[in-house]
Amino acid sequence: MSAQRIVVVGAGASGLSAAWWLARAGASVTVLDKGLVGWEASGRNGGGCSHYQSPLFKEEQRLWPQMDELLGYPTEFSPERIVMAVTPRQLEQYHYIAQMNNRLGHRVDLLDASQVREAVPLAGDNCLGGIHYRFGGHANPHRTVQAYAWALQDLGGRIVQHSPVTGFQTAGGKVTAVESTSGTYECDAVAIAAGPQTGALAVQLGIDLPLAAARAEMIVTEPAPMMKLGGVDGNGLYGRQTLRGNLAYGGGPHEWVEFGELGPATKPSTPLTRNLARRLAELLPGAAHLNVIRSWAGVIEMTPDGRPVIDRRENVTLCTMSGVGFGLSPASGHAISDLVLNGRCSFTDIDKLGLSRFDGIEADWREQRGWLAL
Amino acid sequence: MTARKIDPHAIDGKFPAPTTRYAVVVIGAGEAGCAAAVAAAQGGASVLLVDENPVSGSAIGNDVPWFFGARATTAVGNSGRMIETVFTNMPWLEAAIEAGVELQLGVCAWGVYRNGPLVGSLPGQVVGLADAERSWLVGFDRLVLATGARDLALPFPGWNQPGVMGAAALRMLVERYEAFAGRRLVILGSHDLGLETALLAHAKGLEVVAVLEVRGAPQGDPALLDQVKAAGIAIQCGVHPVEVQGGIDGVERLVLSDGSTLTCDSVVLAIGLVPMIELHDALNGARTFDPMRGGHIPQPDGAISAVGLCAGLPDTGFDHAAYRFDWLGALGGACGGDTIVCQCEEMTLADLTGVQPPRYLDRPPALQQRSLKTLLADGPANQDQIKRLTRTGMGQCQGRRCRDAVAMILAVESGTELSALPLATHRAPVRPLPLRIIADWEESEEMRTGWDVWMGIPTQWVPYADIGTPYEEENRRVLGGAMAL
Numbered sequence: 052m053s054a055q056r057i058v059v060v061g062a063g064a065s066g067l068s069a070a071w072w073l074a075r076a077g078a079s080v081t082v083l084d085k086g087l088v089g090w091e092a093s094g095r096n097g098g099g100c101s102h103y104q105s106p107l108f109k110e111e112q113r114l115w116p117q118m119d120e121l122l123g124y125p126t127e128f129s130p131e132r133i134v135m136a137v138t139p140r141q142l143e144q145y146h147y148i149a150q151m152n153n154r155l156g157h158r159v160d161l162l163d164a165s166q167v168r169e170a171v172p173l174a175g176d177n178c179l180g181g182i183h184y185r186f187g188g189h190a191n192p193h194r195t196v197q198a199y200a201w202a203l204q205d206l207g208g209r210i211v212q213h214s215p216v217t218g219f220q221t222a223g224g225k226v227t228a229v230e231s232t233s234g235t236y237e238c239d240a241v242a243i244a245a246g247p248q249t250g251a252l253a254v255q256l257g258i259d260l261p262l263a264a265a266r267a268e269m270i271v272t273e274p275a276p277m278m279k280l281g282g283v284d285g286n287g288l289y290g291r292q293t294l295r296g297n298l299a300y301g302g303g304p305h306e307w308v309e310f311g312e313l314g315p316a317t318k319p320s321t322p323l324t325r326n327l328a329r330r331l332a333e334l335l336p337g338a339a340h341l342n343v344i345r346s347w348a349g350v351i352e353m354t355p356d357g358r359p360v361i362d363r364r365e366n367v368t369l370c371t372m373s374g375v376g377f378g379l380s381p382a383s384g385h386a387i388s389d390l391v392l393n394g395r396c397s398f399t400d401i402d403k404l405g406l407s408r409f410d411g412i413e414a415d416w417r418e419q420r421g422w423l424a425l
Numbered sequence: 426m427t428a429r430k431i432d433p434h435a436i437d438g439k440f441p442a443p444t445t446r447y448a449v450v451v452i453g454a455g456e457a458g459c460a461a462a463v464a465a466a467q468g469g470a471s472v473l474l475v476d477e478n479p480v481s482g483s484a485i486g487n488d489v490p491w492f493f494g495a496r497a498t499t500a501v502g503n504s505g506r507m508i509e510t511v512f513t514n515m516p517w518l519e520a521a522i523e524a525g526v527e528l529q530l531g532v533c534a535w536g537v538y539r540n541g542p543l544v545g546s547l548p549g550q551v552v553g554l555a556d557a558e559r560s561w562l563v564g565f566d567r568l569v570l571a572t573g574a575r576d577l578a579l580p581f582p583g584w585n586q587p588g589v590m591g592a593a594a595l596r597m598l599v600e601r602y603e604a605f606a607g608r609r610l611v612i613l614g615s616h617d618l619g620l621e622t623a624l625l626a627h628a629k630g631l632e633v634v635a636v637l638e639v640r641g642a643p644q645g646d647p648a649l650l651d652q653v654k655a656a657g658i659a660i661q662c663g664v665h666p667v668e669v670q671g672g673i674d675g676v677e678r679l680v681l682s683d684g685s686t687l688t689c690d691s692v693v694l695a696i697g698l699v700p701m702i703e704l705h706d707a708l709n710g711a712r713t714f715d716p717m718r719g720g721h722i723p724q725p726d727g728a729i730s731a732v733g734l735c736a737g738l739p740d741t742g743f744d745h746a747a748y749r750f751d752w753l754g755a756l757g758g759a760c761g762g763d764t765i766v767c768q769c770e771e772m773t774l775a776d777l778t779g780v781q782p783p784r785y786l787d788r789p790p791a792l793q794q795r796s797l798k799t800l801l802a803d804g805p806a807n808q809d810q811i812k813r814l815t816r817t818g819m820g821q822c823q824g825r826r827c828r829d830a831v832a833m834i835l836a837v838e839s840g841t842e843l844s845a846l847p848l849a850t851h852r853a854p855v856r857p858l859p860l861r862i863i864a865d866w867e868e869s870e871e872m873r874t875g876w877d878v879w880m881g882i883p884t885q886w887v888p889y890a891d892i893g894t895p896y897e898e899e900n901r902r903v904l905g906g907a908m909a910l
Binding site for chain 1: 429430431432433434435436437439440487536538541542543544545546547551553560562708709770782783785786787789790791792795803804805807810813814816820821823852853854857858859860861863864865866868872875876877878879880882884885886887888889890892896900903904905908
């Protein structure tokens with residue numbers, strides 16, 4: 052039997068990981084992207100890999116420590132995280148998160164303020180304590196998406212950049228070819244993991260996938276002295292100290308946005324930079340003198356309940372990670388690959404991520420939530 | 426009609442209006458910016474004129490915004506005295522004060538913001554300003570960019586030593602700061618910039634050892650050339666540096682392609698100036714590439730305009746781009762694979778063309794097989810992609826030292842016209858600013874209470890196993906719907 056021909060739409064973390072898993076399983080894979088590899092949210096996020104809320108969590112945790120070896124390229128994965136509080140309310144919330152994780156069998160230790168300061172030299176007198184995830188960690192988003200892309204190529208997979216999808220050919224309810232600006236690609240199955248564009252592509256196939264897009268922002272400082280553990284956040288921020296030493300953090304209010312089917316042409320940041328800087332200076336007072344050298348924004352898509360959709364209709368597998376895709380990508384790619392090839396996820400139950408939960412959703416679901424663009 | 430429902434964790438309504446606003450804000454108080462400010466004030470407008478000079482000692486150490494090459498004296502650390510010196514050396518500012526312009530020195534502009542594609546949350550057009558103590562936002566009707574031009578730096582062996590610097594930085598230190606630490610200069614480039622630099626140095630009593638020209642003949646205006654010759658300054662043509670030799674204080678000698686050696690303490694790159702379009706580009710303003718005017722230049726963009734060198738160098742019929750590539754070719758020929766290209770991140774020419782990561786990462790065999798050549802097989806050259814993979818241009822100088830050279834190297838290596846290569850993006854803050862200074866310590870109550878670490882969707886972070894169990898409601902109750910924090 053000749054290899055199955057699979058087209059993956061979207062060269063972000065989820066799509067590239069899926070393509071890599073499919074190629075590992077022997078499929079003939081082509082990835083199409085409207086732009087560059089990992090150029091949207093997949094390459095510009097906080098890099099966290101600690102998603103205890105997800106059914107893909109165990110697979111995420113199993114895979115990250117092996118990813119450099121499996122891919123053959125560095126991801127900058129670094130294990131474990133510390134979340135530190137500078138207000139009593141934060142401490143209460145973090146303690147609840149610790150207790151919840153321990154109930155679920157994920158080890159999280161409580162740290163008092165002096166233990167945090169011992170582990171996080173940049174912490175200040177305002178630190179009230181924290182929690183230490185004995186799992187998870189963080190990686191470098193752009194380096195990781197490029198690693199997926201290169202690993203896929205090493206397995207014979209093909210990536211076609213600057214090639215937005217323009218349509219689908221179908222027969223008997225199944226997609227037989229994907230049309231793009233670079234040509235038409237015949238296929239036995241298709242996986243769509245195109246971020247905010249996933250909804251519009253699904254509509255072309257008669258599938259309603261409710262999504263709204265938002266813009267979120269991050270900042271980065273010049274390098275700080277290396278801490279033993281770079282995965283330090285809290286105070287309403289997510290982020291990390293990179294292996295270079297830079298402090299890269301995001302968080303805070305998002306902006307709901309609208310744009311055309313080719314995605315956002317520009318991703319501006321705003322004076323939210325100043326609010327992020329304040330939060331970071333509060334979190335790590337020992338770094339308050341460090342220069343902020345960049346800010347940036349990314350665009351993510353959200354489902355109405357904020358949870359992912361990984362589901363299959365006929366020979367089309369759809370995936371949106373609802374704005375939490377990078378860290379879970381080793382596992383989401385595995386799940387997508389399973390759905391494409393076998394119709395079901397081989398390693399865990401993902402039934403609650405099905406599309407049918409949005410059947411009959413009100414037409415004005417965005418208005419109801421206040422999720423309209425300004 | 427019912428009120429529009431607002432997501433409490435979205436940005437809607439969380440940015441307060443700026444407490445100060447002006448009809449016209451001018452960024453840069455050089456002669457062009459000052460003239461624009463005076464004209465606007467004489468027309469009856471309220472005008473704010475800001476200038477980042479004197480920049481701080483730490484900015485000078487980072488070569489922001491000019492390529493100072495560690496040749497400033499310690500006087501730049503005395504900000505009180507510096508501000509007086511700089512003001513004294515900008516005599517045109519008297520006219521601005523007389524015209525009623527509000528003048529602020531030592532104030533940089535680090536970002537311009539307005540509503541447009543993907544942003545609708547701002548209270549009008551604002552410019553972010555900062556001094557040594559704090560940052561703030563100012564509203565404007567019209568913004569005039571008069572930010573000038575910065576130095577083009579090109580790598581060659583030893584260019585990362587103290588004493589290798591740019592012509593614009595030299596002019597600033599000599600004319601405006603009175604704080605130049607060098608004495609014996611070699612100047613690279615004999616076009617107008619190089620000749621003017623030589624005459625300036627000579628007039629200030631510095632020794633100009635030589636002006637070096639890579640082409641076969643001097644390039645600048647004949648009248649300038651006559652002045653340089655009259656001053657007894659040697660111009661050596663058809664020759665270029667191959668190595669800087671130095672000691673603990675930096676440059677001591679410059680070895681040339683003809684085998685000769687020049688003794689000097691500073692090497693001044695006067696090969697070209699690059700219009701400072703950071704603010705305009707960070708705003709995604711429209712621009713064009715004009716090789717006769719120094720590269721990427723801004724196009725008039727609604728309420729935002731540009732004057733002076735940041736609007737483009739004067740078009741004298743000289744192809745600056747071609748000239749710069751001649752220098753790149755010559756200096757590049759002197760480079761080895763181990764020549765540093767990005768000083769901040771210590772990345773070499775071989776790292777760049779090999780698309781290799783920094784040395785804190787291992788380079789496994791598969792990675793070592795990758796290179797710019799393999800990346801170009803996947804798609805057109807893109808400097809931002811190279812930046813993220815190699816970190817060249819990602820350092821604390823915000824890429825000022827190497828971004829232009831890297832773009833030129835990518836253009837050569839990929840066979841792409843420089844004009845067709847996507848400009849590596851500029852991002853606010855376009856000046857490095859400490860967290861404690863750029864921070865908004867007076868943020869709105871709405872910002873404080875509406876803050877969430879990520880989206881604030883109550884169902885998003887409920888553990889999968891807890892969905893549909895009593896724990897789901899407990900999670901919502903304790904975490905306040907999300908992780909509001």
